[in-house]
Each structure stands twice: as C-alpha cells, then as structure tokens.
Amino acid sequence: MRLGKVIGTVVATQKDPKLVGWKLLMVRELKVDGTPTDTYVVAIDTVGAGIGETVLTVAGSSARLANRADGVPVDASVIGIVDTVECDGKRVEF
Amino acid sequence: MDFGRVVGKVVCTIKDPKLENLPLLIVEGCDHSGKAAGPRFVAADAIGVGQGEFVWYETSGEAPLAWERLPPVDASIVGIVDSVEAS
Secondary structure, three states: OEEEEEEEEEOOOOOOHHHOOOOEEEEEEEOOOOOEEEEEEEEEEOOOOOOOOEEEEEEHHHHHHOOOOOOOOOOEEEEEEEEEEEEOOEEEOO | OEEEEEEEEEEEEEEOHHHOOOOEEEEEEEOOOOOEEEEEEEEEEOOOOOOOOEEEEEEHHHHHHHOOOOOOOOEEEEEEOOOOOOO
16 A cells, blocks of 8 residues: 545546546555655545555556445555554554 | 555544555555665555565555455555575
C-alpha cells in the first residue's frame, strides 16, 4: 500500500455503470517520510476521506477487495485515513 | 516474494472493516544480504513481526491470500528470515 494526500476529486458523468455512486479522489502519493512525490492516482473512496487528508491507498486487483468494491472496475482504492506514521523510530508529520 | 526490513508502522482508525486488527507496517525493500535496496511502502503483517526484523513479503494479487477474509491489501509480510544461503 502507499501513503497519499487527497488533493481533489474527479467528476465523470459518463462512466461505467458500476462506478455510479462512487466518489473518485485525486491522490498525490507521499513517501513514508511524508514528502510528496510526482505520482498521482485516481482512486475510489471507500472510507469517506476528504480533501487534505492523508490516506492509505491500495493498488491493483486488491483494490476490488475493498468494502463494497467487488466487481467494480477500479485498480486503486482509498482504504484508510492515516492517523499517525512512525518511521525509523520517529513520528512523521504531514 | 522479496526481502525487506520493517522500519516503521502506520495507524489508521477509520479504515476498511477487513483491515481491523491487521498491523500495517512500513517495509523497506532489501537484497538477500539484508542491505536496503528498494522503495519503502506499507505492508500488512500476517505473522506478527517486530521493528527492524528481516522479513519476506508478497505483493499484488497474492498479498490478500495470507488471510481467509481476503483484506484489500497489495503487500503482506508472510515470513521472518532466519538465514539466507546464496552463492
């Protein structure tokens, strides 16, 4: 899984019917020390995350194992809202 | 499967129900000698490992298979490495 920061949402009116009702989030990936990377991913929101929050994303076929996402055509899901990260014995600030 | 070292942990209160009671650890990819040789990422712990331990992990579609409930994870720690013999 990867850490990321929610930086926006994506709206699509015409889309696969199985995506109806899902919120699509624009997530910028973070390194585990909290620094932003240049990688962005669009992920469905399964936990109710908001803009500015640090989240945990899962990629690939496992994204469809998220809550209610069975059979939904996605390859990235937000599966957690991050409270704290500890790395190399130090608490990471976001 | 690949080698890695546990360098930290992630705590989430709001998360997918299938992630309950599933430790989320930060793993750094390693070569077979235990030297850091890869990116750092978050992996779910299937066996109960500690900080600093030399482990092996699996990724992608196989990662959820470490649990019967198939949690939505794309990396899971499945073993603690005791020793590696390589020529």
